Amino acid sequence: MSFPLKSTYQPLTSNSALALVRRLQLFEESAALTCCEIGNANLNHVFQIIDTKSQEGVIIKQAIPYSTAFGKNWSLTLKRSTIESHSLLINATNVHQLVPKVFYSDETLAVTVMEDLSRLQILRTGLIEGKSFPLLSEHIGMYLARTLFYTSDFALEPKRKKELVQKFTNPELCKITEDLVFTDPFFDSATNEYEEGLQKDVELIWGNQSLKLEVAKLKYKYLTQAEALLHGDLHTGNIFASATETKVISPEFAFFGPIGFDIGQFIGNLLLNAISLEESKQEQLFDYIDQTWEVFSSTFTELWETDRIEFHSRIDCCLENLLEQTFEDMIGFAGCELIRRTIGLAHVLDLDGISSKYKRLQAKRHALALGTQLINNRTIIKDTQQLRNYFTNTLSYSCEHHA
Amino acid sequence: MSFPLKSTYQPLTSNSALALVRRLQLFEESAALTCCEIGNANLNHVFQIIDTKSQEGVIIKQAIPYSTAFGKNWSLTLKRSTIESHSLLINATNVHQLVPKVFYSDETLAVTVMEDLSRLQILRTGLIEGKSFPLLSEHIGMYLARTLFYTSDFALEPKRKKELVQKFTNPELCKITEDLVFTDPFFDSATNEYEEGLQKDVELIWGNQSLKLEVAKLKYKYLTQAEALLHGDLHTGNIFASATETKVISPEFAFFGPIGFDIGQFIGNLLLNAISLEESKQEQLFDYIDQTWEVFSSTFTELWETDRIEFHSRIDCCLENLLEQTFEDMIGFAGCELIRRTIGLAHVLDLDGISSKYKRLQAKRHALALGTQLINNRTIIKDTQQLRNYFTNTLSYSCEHHA
Numbered sequence: 001m002s003f004p005l006k007s008t009y010q011p012l013t014s015n016s017a018l019a020l021v022r023r024l025q026l027f028e029e030s031a032a033l034t035c036c037e038i039g040n041a042n043l044n045h046v047f048q049i050i051d052t053k054s055q056e057g058v059i060i061k062q063a064i065p066y067s068t069a070f071g072k073n074w075s076l077t078l079k080r081s082t083i084e085s086h087s088l089l090i091n092a093t094n095v096h097q098l099v100p101k102v103f104y105s106d107e108t109l110a111v112t113v114m115e116d117l118s119r120l121q122i123l124r125t126g127l128i129e130g131k132s133f134p135l136l137s138e139h140i141g142m143y144l145a146r147t148l149f150y151t152s153d154f155a156l157e158p159k160r161k162k163e164l165v166q167k168f169t170n171p172e173l174c175k176i177t178e179d180l181v182f183t184d185p186f187f188d189s190a191t192n193e194y195e196e197g198l199q200k201d202v203e204l205i206w207g208n209q210s211l212k213l214e215v216a217k218l219k220y221k222y223l224t225q226a227e228a229l230l231h232g233d234l235h236t237g238n239i240f241a242s243a244t245e246t247k248v249i250s251p252e253f254a255f256f257g258p259i260g261f262d263i264g265q266f267i268g269n270l271l272l273n274a275i276s277l278e279e280s281k282q283e284q285l286f287d288y289i290d291q292t293w294e295v296f297s298s299t300f301t302e303l304w305e306t307d308r309i310e311f312h313s314r315i316d317c318c319l320e321n322l323l324e325q326t327f328e329d330m331i332g333f334a335g336c337e338l339i340r341r342t343i344g345l346a347h348v349l350d351l352d353g354i355s356s357k358y359k360r361l362q363a364k365r366h367a368l369a370l371g372t373q374l375i376n377n378r379t380i381i382k383d384t385q386q387l388r389n390y391f392t393n394t395l396s397y398s399c400e401h402h403a
Numbered sequence: 404m405s406f407p408l409k410s411t412y413q414p415l416t417s418n419s420a421l422a423l424v425r426r427l428q429l430f431e432e433s434a435a436l437t438c439c440e441i442g443n444a445n446l447n448h449v450f451q452i453i454d455t456k457s458q459e460g461v462i463i464k465q466a467i468p469y470s471t472a473f474g475k476n477w478s479l480t481l482k483r484s485t486i487e488s489h490s491l492l493i494n495a496t497n498v499h500q501l502v503p504k505v506f507y508s509d510e511t512l513a514v515t516v517m518e519d520l521s522r523l524q525i526l527r528t529g530l531i532e533g534k535s536f537p538l539l540s541e542h543i544g545m546y547l548a549r550t551l552f553y554t555s556d557f558a559l560e561p562k563r564k565k566e567l568v569q570k571f572t573n574p575e576l577c578k579i580t581e582d583l584v585f586t587d588p589f590f591d592s593a594t595n596e597y598e599e600g601l602q603k604d605v606e607l608i609w610g611n612q613s614l615k616l617e618v619a620k621l622k623y624k625y626l627t628q629a630e631a632l633l634h635g636d637l638h639t640g641n642i643f644a645s646a647t648e649t650k651v652i653s654p655e656f657a658f659f660g661p662i663g664f665d666i667g668q669f670i671g672n673l674l675l676n677a678i679s680l681e682e683s684k685q686e687q688l689f690d691y692i693d694q695t696w697e698v699f700s701s702t703f704t705e706l707w708e709t710d711r712i713e714f715h716s717r718i719d720c721c722l723e724n725l726l727e728q729t730f731e732d733m734i735g736f737a738g739c740e741l742i743r744r745t746i747g748l749a750h751v752l753d754l755d756g757i758s759s760k761y762k763r764l765q766a767k768r769h770a771l772a773l774g775t776q777l778i779n780n781r782t783i784i785k786d787t788q789q790l791r792n793y794f795t796n797t798l799s800y801s802c803e804h805h806a
Binding site (some may be wrong): 161 | 491530556561562564565569572573577578616620626
C-alpha cells in the first residue's frame with residue numbers, strides 16, 4: 001500500500017478522505033461509509049470514517065504545515081507525520097497491543113491512516129472525571145520498558161542504532177520542547193502564560209540560579225544524550241484508555257534522547273492531576289506512580305537478562321547504575337513538567353479547570369514548589385515513597401506561605 | 404572543483420594520481436611533477452606529488468576498502484574518506500592554521516587532495532626522539548577548544564547541530580573504537596595483543612569488576628553523548644609538528660561524541676610517552692599536559708563569553724560545571740587509552756620501542772596501573788597536578804610489585 005495520491009501536499013477534505021479509504025480497500029465494498037472531521041484542526045486534520053453497517057471505523061490524521069494554536073501562526077514541519085508513522089511502526093514490533101494499528105502512511109500528503117480508538121477515552125479527561133484505570137500502570141510501565149530497551153544500545157547493534165538515530169532526527173519538534181519545557185518558563189519570555197496571582201512565585205523561580213543551573217543540566221541531557229527512541233511527548237493527553245485497554249498515540253516528538261524523559265513527563269502529569277485533587281483522592285495517583293516505576297524497572301530488568309547484546313552489560317551493577325540514573329533523570333524531568341505546565345505556554349486542564357481561584361492558585365503554587373524541589377533534589381530522591389514525601393511537604397509549604 | 408573522475412571506485416596508481424593533479428590545475432603548466440607512493444598502504448593509498456622545480460607538493464590520500472593491517476582482512480567503509488574531508492573543511496573554518504588545506508575531494512573515488520606536510524614530523528616520532536615542541540600545547544589546546552566549542556549546542560543553532568550529527572554518523576569507524584578501546588582490552592578477547600610477561604597484570608584487570616563498571620560508563624558516554632564533533636582518534640601519530648607548526652590530520656573517526664574524548668586520548672598518549680622516559684625527562688611531558696588543559700579551558704571560556712548562543716549558558720556556574728565534567732571525562736578516557744595501548748590490538752612505539760625487556764614490562768605495568776587509577780578516581784582528580792601525583796604513585800607501585 002504505497003501508491004502516492006498526489007505529488008504535492010494538499011489538505012484532505014471529507015470527500016478526498018473517503019476516496020482514500022475506498023482506494024485502500026480497508027472496508028468491504030458494500031460498506032456504508034460516513035466521514036466526520038473531529039478535533040480542532042490546530043495542528044492536524046483528523047477524520048473519523050465509520051461503516052454505519054458494521055460500526056467499524058478508521059482514523060485519518062493529516063499534519064497541517066502551520067498551527068493556529070495559541071493565537072499565533074507557527075510554521076510546522078510536515079516531516080512530523082513521517083516521524084509519527086515510523087515511530088508507530090517500530091512500536092508495533094515492541095508493544096503492538098499498546099499503540100494504534102497503522103494501515104497506511106503517505107509522506108507527501110503527511111497522512112497516516114490508523115485504528116479508530118473512539119471506544120477509549122483520553123486519559124487526562126478520565127483522570128479529571130475521577131475514573132479509575134486499573135491496568136494503566138502495568139501497560140505504561142510495559143510500554144516504557146519495551147520501547148526504550150529495544151531501541152537502546154543494550155539491544156541494538158551499534159550500526160542499526162546509529163541508523164535509527166539518523167532517521168529519527170527531529171529538529172523542529174525538539175526545538176518546541178527545548179524552548180517550551182526547558183527554557184522559556186525559567187526566564188521572562190514572551191511565550192509564557194501564567195495567572196497574575198502567581199507573579200511573585202514565578203519571579204522566585206526566575207531568580208533561583210541554582211534551580212536554573214540544574215534545569216540547564218537537564219536540558220543539556222535532552223540536547224545531547226541519545227540513549228533510546230523516545231515518544232517525546234508522553235503526557236496524559238496522548239494516552240487513550242479504558243478499564244481494560246491503553247493506547248499511546250501521537251509520537252510526533254519522537255527522537256533519540258535520555259531514557260528518563262518519557263517516564264518523567266508521564267509521572268509529572270500524574271502529579272499534576274494529584275495536585276488538583278483532594279487529599280483523600282490522591283492515593284490512586286500515587287499508586288499509579290509507584291506501580292509504573294515498579295513495572296518499568298522489573299520489565300526492563302527482565303529484558304536486560306534475556307535480550308541484552310551489549311558486551312559491558314554483563315558487568316555487575318551496570319543495570320543498577322542505569323536504573324538509578326534513569327530514576328534521577330525521571331524525577332528531574334517530572335519537575336520541569338510541573339513548572340512548565342504552570343508558567344509556560346501549554347497548560348493542563350487538571351489545574352486550569354479548578355474553578356475556585358483560591359484553590360487553583362494554591363494548586364499552581366504547589367506545582368511550582370514541588371517542581372523546584374524535584375529538580376534540585378533529584379540526586380537524593382531514591383524511590384517513589386520519597387517522591388511522595390516531597391509532594392506532602394511542598395503542599396504544606398504552599399498553603400502556609402500563601403494562605 | 405567537483406567533476407567526477409570515474410563512476411565507480413578504482414584504486415589510484417601513480418599515473419592516475421598525476422593525471423588527477425594535472426586536471427585539477429593545482430600546479431603551473433610548466434611544473435615538473437613527480438609522484439611517489441608513501442606509507443604502507445594498510446588503510447589508505449598515499450601519494451606525494453612534488454614539482455621538482457618549485458619543490459611545492461600535494462598529498463593525495465585514497466581510502467582502501469579493506470585493511471591488511473594486523474595480519475587480517477578487515478573490510479572498511481570508503482565513507483571514512485568523505486567524513487575526513489568534510490571534517491577537515493569544518494575544521495578549516497575554525498582552526499585553519501592547525502589542519503592541512505584540502506584542495507579537492509571525490510566521494511566515489513574516496514580521494515582527498517590536500518596540503519603536503521612533509522616539512523613536519525609525526526609528533527609521536529619527535530617525542531620518542533626527545534625533541535621539544537614549544538608551541539604544541541598552545542596549538543592543541545586551541546584546536547580542541549575551537550573545534551569542540553563551535554560544533555557544540557553552545558555555539559550552533561539546534562537545527563544545524565542536529566544536521567551535522569546526522570552527517571557525521573560514522574558507525575563503522577566508531578565500532579572500531581567501541582571494540583578496541585572500550586571492550587576487548589577488558590575481556591579475554593581474540594583481538595588482544597600483550598606481552599607474555601604481563602599475563603598476571605592483565606588478568607587482574609579482567610577480574611576487576613569495579614574498574615569494568617567504570618569503563619562501561621565511559622563506553623556508554625561514547626555511545627550516547629553527542630556533545631560536539633570530535634576528531635575521534637587524536638593520538639600523537641595523527642599530529643604533524645615542528646618547533647613552529649602543528650597540524651592535526653586524519654579525522655576519519657570524526658563523529659559527535661563526548662567533549663572530553665579527544666583531550667583524553669591526546670593526554671593519554673602524552674602520558675604513554677612520559678612513561679617511556681627517564682624521570683628527569685618527564686617534566687616536559689607534564690608541562691605539555693598542564694598547558695594543553697590550561698589553553699583549552701581558557702580558550703573555551705573566552706569563546707563561551709563571546710560566542711555562546713545557548714540560552715541557559717548565561718546561568719552562573721554552567722561553564723564551570725561543563726569544564727569540570729570535561730576534565731573528569733578526559734581523565735577517564737586517558738585511562739582507557741593507557742590500558743588499550745598496552746593490552747589491546749593497537750600498540751604505541753613509545754612503549755613497544757623500549758629495548759630492555761625489564762624496563763619495557765615495567766613501563767607497561769606502569770601504564771596499566773596508572774590507567775586503572777585514572778579510570779577509578781576520575782571524579783576526585785581535579786587538576787593536572789593531582790594527575791601527576793597518580794603518575795608518580797603508580798610508578799612506585801609498578802616497581803615495588805614486580806622488581
